[in-house]
Every structure is written in C-alpha cells, then in structure tokens.
Amino acid sequence: MxxxxxxxxxxxxxxxxxxxxxxxxxxxxxxxxxxxxxxxxxxxxxxxxxxxxxxxxxxxxxxxxxxxxxxxxxxxxxxxxxxxxxxxxxxxxxxxxxxxxxxxxxxxxxxxxxxxxxxxxxxxxxxxxxxxxxxxxxxxxxxxxxxxxxxxxxxxxxxxxxxxxxxxxxxxxxxxxxxxxxxxxxxxxxxxxxxxxxxxxxxxxxxxxxxxxxxxxxxxxxxxxxxxxxxxxxxxxxxxxxxxGADTPETPRRDLTPGPAVLQLKNLSVTGRSKRDSLENVTLTVRQHEILGIAGVSGNGQSALAGVISGLNQPTSGTLTVDETAIAHPTPRKMIHAGVGRIPEDRHHDGIVGAMSVAENMVIERLDEPEVQTNGLLKREAIHANADRLTADYDVRGPGVTARARLLSGGNIQKLILARVFEQNPKLILANQPTRGLDMGAAAEVARRLLEARTRGAGIVLISEDLDEVLSLADRIMVIHDGALIEADGRDRAHIGLMMAGELT
Structure with a gap:
C-alpha cells in the first residue's frame, strides 16, 4: 500500500x-x-x-x-x-x-x-x-x-x-x-x-x-x-x-429517589433576536438527586435557557424559583448566591478571564468572601494555596497556578471550571455542553463529578448536543426545539432524535 x-x-x-x-x-x-x-x-x-x-x-x-x-x-x-x-x-x-x-x-x-x-x-x-x-x-x-x-x-x-x-x-x-x-x-x-x-x-x-x-x-x-x-x-x-496507558474506570450509577425541587421554571419566555436565542412558555422542574437532560439540535434555544439559569438573560414573562425562592430579576451574582454552580458552554469566552492567573480564576466567583479578601485586598497566599489543592485534586495540568489561564489547554480549562464549581457544593448545577471537545478520560471525570454531585443532593441541568451523553447520565430527558421544551417519553435514541428534528411533538 x-x-x-x-x-x-x-x-x-x-x-x-x-x-x-x-x-x-x-x-x-x-x-x-x-x-x-x-x-x-x-x-x-x-x-x-x-x-x-x-x-x-x-x-x-x-x-x-x-x-x-x-x-x-x-x-x-x-x-x-x-x-x-x-x-x-x-x-x-x-x-x-x-x-x-x-x-x-x-x-x-x-x-x-x-x-x-x-x-x-x-x-x-x-x-x-x-x-x-x-x-x-x-x-x-x-x-x-x-x-x-x-x-x-x-x-x-x-x-x-x-x-x-x-x-x-x-x-x-x-x-x-x-x-x-x-x-x-x-x-x-x-x-x-x-x-x-x-x-x-x-x-x-x-x-x-x-x-x-x-x-x-x-x-x-x-x-x-x-x-x-x-x-x-x-x-x-x-x-x-x-x-x-490503562483501562478507563466506569462510574457506577446509583438509582436515587428525587428530593424537593431546587429549580422551577413556570411559563417562562425569553424574547431574543431569533428563535435560536429565545424561549417560549417553558416549564420545567429539577429536584435534588436528579439530572435533567436537555437534548436538542444546536440553535433551538439552549443558549437562552442556559442564560436564564445562569443569570445572564432576563425572562420577559414567567417565573424562576431556586430552592423555593423566587428570583425576579436574575443576575449572575444572585444566582451564585442562590447556590447555582455554572459550567458554561464556551469555556474560553464565558468560563475564565484568560489574562488572569489560574489561581485567580479559581476564586473569581468568591471575591466577596473573607477567605479570599480582607477590606478589598486579596489574600494571595490563601488564593495560591487553594489553587494548589484544587489543581492537584482535579488534575489541572499546566505551567502553574500563577500562569495566565489562557495558556491552559481546553480540557484543563474545563477542569479548572469544574474545580471552581464543585468545590462550592452547589444546590443546582448548570452543566452546558460539559464534555464538548474533551478526551474520553476527561469526559469520564466530568461524568463522575456530576454523578457525585447528584448523590450528594444537587439537582443538575445537563444541556448537551451529545445524545449519548444525555442518555447515559440523565434521569429524565426533555427535548428543546424552536425554544419550546417537550418531555421525552422513554429513552429510545431514534425517537428522541426525531423529536430533536421537530418531527415529533
């Protein structure tokens, strides 16, 4: 040949x-x-x-x-x-x-x-x-x-x-x-x-x-x-x-009984420039010990849904409730303080500040906490010690915690974000395309961390265009199409694929 x-x-x-x-x-x-x-x-x-x-x-x-x-x-x-x-x-x-x-x-x-x-x-x-x-x-x-x-x-x-x-x-x-x-x-x-x-x-x-x-x-x-x-x-x-160089261990998935609701959207709409960034009369509930999978073709309102849950988008109608507390005008700060951990779709653009160090990015959502600053002055030693611990625990590889975060590979940026989110034990986790572009070892680690958080009691919204990922991790599946959410009846891959294409309602 x-x-x-x-x-x-x-x-x-x-x-x-x-x-x-x-x-x-x-x-x-x-x-x-x-x-x-x-x-x-x-x-x-x-x-x-x-x-x-x-x-x-x-x-x-x-x-x-x-x-x-x-x-x-x-x-x-x-x-x-x-x-x-x-x-x-x-x-x-x-x-x-x-x-x-x-x-x-x-x-x-x-x-x-x-x-x-x-x-x-x-x-x-x-x-x-x-x-x-x-x-x-x-x-x-x-x-x-x-x-x-x-x-x-x-x-x-x-x-x-x-x-x-x-x-x-x-x-x-x-x-x-x-x-x-x-x-x-x-x-x-x-x-x-x-x-x-x-x-x-x-x-x-x-x-x-x-x-x-x-x-x-x-x-x-x-x-x-x-x-x-x-x-x-x-x-x-x-x-x-x-x-x-070794077999990748599989994470066992336990059957758990869902607890009280940690997130509720009722008749919620978002008016965007097009259907790609809009939602129409969406209702969903996510409970403790539960992963809700959102499957859909790219550009059907996933970004609008993630934006509302993360506090970046304002709903034009409807209600958003986190842990029984209604949030009238969601902002990122309000959602973080409500116990929402956010894994964004675009890890480079929305997940890190590339010019800041790895250590600073590890605490960027906690800058008002006394462990991080006193009277507006950052506690550099504590921040670096925190980063040393998390980079070891989450296997974040790179040139060091003082290096700029943009120097990390895409997979290691994702590990940095995971460390920042999971370390806070959030009540609700928004995981938006969490394994996109990751190798099988890194993807398996993301799945393991999500399942651990589910076992601990978190509710998780998993938005993914990888249907295999949704099928393997989610307790319930909803399909998003043209800004509307539909509950999937069963877990048949071909059937859900037709729903994603808008051929079944």
Whole structure:
C-alpha cells in the first residue's frame, strides 16, 4: 500500500520552551483513507496538525506530500499557503468564518487574487453547487453565517476547504458541535468523498464515530505516537488503553429517589433576536438527586435557557424559583448566591478571564468572601494555596497556578471550571455542553463529578448536543426545539432524535 501514500510526516518535533508538544512523530496517510488521530487533551494532536498546515514551524522533522502524479515531494513548512498549494485543507475545531458575510463570500474568501478587478461570483456559485451536489453537503449560500446553526457553519467550513480543491482534509473535532443526525450525515458525505480519492485525518474524542467511520487509528500520548491499529481490529477498551496507558474506570450509577425541587421554571419566555436565542412558555422542574437532560439540535434555544439559569438573560414573562425562592430579576451574582454552580458552554469566552492567573480564576466567583479578601485586598497566599489543592485534586495540568489561564489547554480549562464549581457544593448545577471537545478520560471525570454531585443532593441541568451523553447520565430527558421544551417519553435514541428534528411533538 506504500504506493498509495499521499502524506508522510517524518519525526516531527515541536517544543514550546521546556514543554515538548510533539516528539519525533511519524505518520502516514493513504489515498482514500480516513485516519482517526486520537489522544488525551494535551497529547499533541492539534499541534501536529498545525505543523502540517503551516501554522507552526517544527523544530525538527520533515513532511512529504504526493503531487499530481503521486510522487512524494517535500512540503515547505511554516507556510499555510504552501500547504494549500499542496492540496491540504484544515477545518479547525473553532470556526474561522466571518459572521457578517454570507456563506458564498466566506467560501471564496482568500481564494481570489487581490488584483482581480471583478469577482466571478457566477463561476464561484456554479463550482460550489457542483461540490454540494457531489458531496451531499448543503449550505444556503446567500444567508449570513451569523444567522446559521452550528451544523450549517460546519458544512460551510468544509465547503470552503473543498472549494480549494484539497486532496487531503484535516478535521479537528468535526462533530464536537453536531447532533448525532448531523454527524451521521457529515460522515456519509465524507465517505462519498473518500471513495473519490479524498484522504482525511480527523481528530475526535467520540469513539463511537471513530469505530464507525475510520479505516485506521493512530494514538498520541504525551506528544509521542504510541501506536496504530486498523479500526476493524479495535474496540473502545483497546483504544482507551492506548490513549491513557490503562483501562478507563466506569462510574457506577446509583438509582436515587428525587428530593424537593431546587429549580422551577413556570411559563417562562425569553424574547431574543431569533428563535435560536429565545424561549417560549417553558416549564420545567429539577429536584435534588436528579439530572435533567436537555437534548436538542444546536440553535433551538439552549443558549437562552442556559442564560436564564445562569443569570445572564432576563425572562420577559414567567417565573424562576431556586430552592423555593423566587428570583425576579436574575443576575449572575444572585444566582451564585442562590447556590447555582455554572459550567458554561464556551469555556474560553464565558468560563475564565484568560489574562488572569489560574489561581485567580479559581476564586473569581468568591471575591466577596473573607477567605479570599480582607477590606478589598486579596489574600494571595490563601488564593495560591487553594489553587494548589484544587489543581492537584482535579488534575489541572499546566505551567502553574500563577500562569495566565489562557495558556491552559481546553480540557484543563474545563477542569479548572469544574474545580471552581464543585468545590462550592452547589444546590443546582448548570452543566452546558460539559464534555464538548474533551478526551474520553476527561469526559469520564466530568461524568463522575456530576454523578457525585447528584448523590450528594444537587439537582443538575445537563444541556448537551451529545445524545449519548444525555442518555447515559440523565434521569429524565426533555427535548428543546424552536425554544419550546417537550418531555421525552422513554429513552429510545431514534425517537428522541426525531423529536430533536421537530418531527415529533
């Protein structure tokens, strides 16, 4: 099969100061192959792909890419344009689209020479139409990206790469923000493209997808490649052992009797700019010892629901009650003081202040407490001691508690937030997409902490677009669609999927 190699990474090494992100990594990719690249958070997956795409310059190693005749040629490293010219495209986990432009403009942006006096919009539209017909990826070309759902934006990102005639496509967590139905559609399209010769590397933490859609699996651990395996020879236990060096323990789930209500929303509405950020006459109850799972397609009012519970959105009608106390005008401070712990959807934007230290972020919601400050002066020694303890208890890895929080990886930022929330023993926990983008070890730790809080007596609102996560953790399930909540009758995956699509009420 060596004659079909389209990409060869040879002993790629990258250091950031004293940290070795990748150490002499070798990797090959064949024509028409889907290669899954796995590893824990911080294992070096994204760094490796960023070197391939030219965002990072490796400290050592080379990359060879097949040309039009199939011969391997050295790739000029450190230049994204060289990667694009060689037929390599990359779709990042965090979208890089201009929300004020429509899909058509986003797709062609950067692909036309600056010296062009007139843009060939008709030609671009025709080429995109051919790509959409061939791949099954559909997008409304004249709709601004800012008005699209997350799944639609993901399709625009992939179309943008395919428009540049890439032969190698790198997808970093391609389904992290997609529902199971959208993910299946995406991989059906990818399968059709690989049968035509496209080669794909995809980074993922969802082992069900890896086992269903990839041909081969490569695993990184602590910046080094620790093994490869054909997908049809692998299972979840084998992959987990390769990723973490040991079996991942399962958290036992106990049957508990729900207690008194800790959260009640009655006929609550939120008027937003669109249905994506609105709620309509929502009623729900969450009790002690209970996890209420909220399943839904992205952009159906989840952000509005989370905003009300966290105190960021004001309801236009209806009532919100926490632990039998009505909260007329919710604010973040009121909700925190009412005993609400908040795990936000966007951990970078809403979960931390990146310029502040890890230690400061650990206490950022407790700045009025005497353990943290006296007469407005922060108790630095106590804050650092608290951070030392929590980083050890929650395995928050990074350059230290005095380093800026933005220097942590996404998984370790999530661990920081979990430490801050669970340490306060909240009555109610809002867990909004708590495992998005996390590796299986980190996701298992989140699940363990949530189940522990449930056992302790907390009520939990779990908002997740990962239906498997909802099914595994929730005691009750409600589906959100167009800003309305519907109680799920049973736990049938296909039935709930149809409710999420709005086909059942």
């Amino acid at each position: 060596t004659q079909n190699i389209v990409l060869s990474l040879n002993e790629l090494t990258k250091r950031f100061g004293s940290v070795v992100a990748n150490n002499a990594v070798d990797l090959t990719l064949h024509r028409g192959e889907v290669l899954a690249l796995l590893g824990e958070n911080g294992a070096g997956k994204t760094t490796l792909m960023n070197m391939l795409f030219g965002h990072y310059m490796p400290d050592a190693g080379t990359v060879d890419v097949a040309d039009g005749s199939g011969a391997l040629r050295p790739l000029t490293l450190g230049h994204p344009q060289a990667a694009l010219a060689a037929g390599i495209g990359m779709v990042h986990q965090h979208f890089t689209l201009a929300e004020n432009l429509n899909a058509l403009d986003n797709i062609v942006l950067g692909s036309e020479p600056l010296r062009m006096l007139k843009r060939d919009r008709a030609g671009a539209r025709a080429k995109i139409a051919r790509i959409m017909e061939h791949t099954g990826l559909q997008a409304q070309l004249d709709v601004p990206v800012g008005k699209m759902s997350v799944g639609e934006r993901q399709r625009v990102e992939i179309l943008k790469a395919l428009y540049r005639d890439v032969r190698i496509l790198v997808l970093d967590e391609p389904t992290a923000v997609l529902t199971p139905q959208e993910a299946d559609t995406l991989f059906d399209s990818i399968g059709a493209m690989t049968r035509e010769g496209l080669s794909v590397i995809f980074i993922s933490h969802k082992l069900r997808e890896v086992l269903a859609f990839s041909h081969r699996i490569a695993v990184l651990r602590h910046g080094e490649k620790v093994g490869e395996i054909a997908t049809d020879e692998a299972d979840e236990r084998v992959i987990a052992r390769m990723m973490v």
